[in-house]
Amino acid sequence: MFMEKAQQVYSVSDFQAVCNQIMETAFTGVIVEGEVASFKLNQNKFVFFDLKDDQSSVGCFMMAFALRFPIEDGMRVRIRAVPKLTNWGKFSLTVQAIAPVGEGSIKKSLELLKKKLAAEGLFDKAKKRPLPDKITKIGVISSTQAAGYADFCKILNERWGGLTVLTAHTQVQGMVAADQIIRALNYFNERGEVDVIAVIRGGGSADDLAVFNDEALVRAIAASKIPVITGIGHEVDESLCDLAADIVASTPSNAAQMLTRDRREIAANVRADVNRINNLLNSKIDEITEVNRTEILRVANEIYRRISSFNNEILAQRKILDQLNPEKVLERGYALLRGDVAEGNEISLLTAKQEIEAKVMKVKERK
Amino acid sequence: MAKNISEKIDDLKTGVEWFYSEEFKLEDAGEKYKAMTELAKEIEKDLAELKNDIKVIEEDFSK
Numbered sequence: 001m002f003m004e005k006a007q008q009v010y011s012v013s014d015f016q017a018v019c020n021q022i023m024e025t026a027f028t029g030v031i032v033e034g035e036v037a038s039f040k041l042n043q044n045k046f047v048f049f050d051l052k053d054d055q056s057s058v059g060c061f062m063m064a065f066a067l068r069f070p071i072e073d074g075m076r077v078r079i080r081a082v083p084k085l086t087n088w089g090k091f092s093l094t095v096q097a098i099a100p101v102g103e104g105s106i107k108k109s110l111e112l113l114k115k116k117l118a119a120e121g122l123f124d125k126a127k128k129r130p131l132p133d134k135i136t137k138i139g140v141i142s143s144t145q146a147a148g149y150a151d152f153c154k155i156l157n158e159r160w161g162g163l164t165v166l167t168a169h170t171q172v173q174g175m176v177a178a179d180q181i182i183r184a185l186n187y188f189n190e191r192g193e194v195d196v197i198a199v200i201r202g203g204g205s206a207d208d209l210a211v212f213n214d215e216a217l218v219r220a221i222a223a224s225k226i227p228v229i230t231g232i233g234h235e236v237d238e239s240l241c242d243l244a245a246d247i248v249a250s251t252p253s254n255a256a257q258m259l260t261r262d263r264r265e266i267a268a269n270v271r272a273d274v275n276r277i278n279n280l281l282n283s284k285i286d287e288i289t290e291v292n293r294t295e296i297l298r299v300a301n302e303i304y305r306r307i308s309s310f311n312n313e314i315l316a317q318r319k320i321l322d323q324l325n326p327e328k329v330l331e332r333g334y335a336l337l338r339g340d341v342a343e344g345n346e347i348s349l350l351t352a353k354q355e356i357e358a359k360v361m362k363v364k365e366r367k
Numbered sequence: 368m369a370k371n372i373s374e375k376i377d378d379l380k381t382g383v384e385w386f387y388s389e390e391f392k393l394e395d396a397g398e399k400y401k402a403m404t405e406l407a408k409e410i411e412k413d414l415a416e417l418k419n420d421i422k423v424i425e426e427d428f429s430k
Binding site for chain 1: 421
């Protein structure tokens with residue numbers, strides 16, 4: 001009865017197992033989007049909720065540890081799940097990953113998680129470490145195909161050289177991205193060979209950047225032994241990973257700027273140093289020349305002063321000599337008398353203009 | 368062993384400081400200035416030639 005010749009008969013358990021096998025093969029990891037309803041967390045281990053739209057609803061089950069974002073009823077989420085028929089014949093989705101989608105849900109989930117992690121001290125400013133003084137090895141976590149990574153490398157190469165950059169290629173959006181980035185963080189921390197880890201991702205929508213609000217990833221960044229710098233999205237984007245990181249760059253390019261010195265700036269400084277000492281040297285030479293010139297002028301002035309002084313002295317002596325010159329006396333009308341002045345004697349007289357021979361007629365004493 | 372850029376920049380700084388120090392002597396300054404100019408050229412050349420070594424790790428982080 002109810003049987004064709006070659007038709008197989010299943011036990012209930014076998015039928016359920018075959019159904020699950022077919023569904024697993026058909027939907028290795030189906031992505032479903034919908035609104036959360038009847039969200040329940042049992043014994044802090046098991047999560048149950050319904051995922052619905054305006055026409056249908058499907059039950060979902062997941063382990064609490066896989067819950068990477070706070071979820072509440074009414075939130076719109078995207079799940080990656082495997083369909084399953086339970087032992088009780090109930091169809092459900094076993095959720096492997098879940099993330100909020102849509103601006104409202106992402107914002108709500110973000111607020112809840114931010115509050116929770118802040119309360120645990122993951123964002124404490126006192127815990128932030130500065131960039132190492134000397135960076136020679138950088139660990140980069142990014143997608144090598146991303147424009148943000150290309151920008152990071154371009155700026156890094158333009159600004160500085162001689163660095164070893166080890167890039168861990170991971171996805172930077174989507175449900176699997178957080179786990180890949182965590183594995184890359186662990187990789188660098190286990191080896192301890194880089195001075196700093198840069199988590200890089202260019203701009204994108206809130207959905208694209210949602211991975212950087214993943215709780216486990218935020219915790220991994222906060223726990224990193226190696227300082228972490230984030231360069232995620234654009235200047236306006238701030239993720240929880242940014243809050244947990246030691247240093248936050250506004251963009252991938254900005255991260256490259258913060259990690260390196262600018263070789264053009266250094267070259268300009270070097271040129272400025274040489275110009276500075278050139279100017280200094282010239283000014284010292286000018287200074288010494290000026291001192292010499294002043295000194296020479298001073299000596300010359302002194303010599304001139306002394307010569308003038310000698311000249312004046314000579315002039316004065318000459319005036320005195322002039323005054324003593326007998327010719328000058330004769331010029332004033334006096335006469336020089338030579339001979340024995342006695343009556344009858346011949347004498348000679350010398351005036352300024354004449355020589356006179358005379359005979360003394362009479363000599364009389366003056367009263 | 369050849370000096371790296373940072374060491375050369377340190378040398379340049381020390382050299383520049385000498386010009387501002389009490390040790391400055393005009394007789395030695397020309398020679399020092401020449402040496403600093405050569406060092407600056409060397410640093411600029413080194414800076415222009417520096418290249419980063421960017422490697423993608425072979426590890427598969429998707430597993």
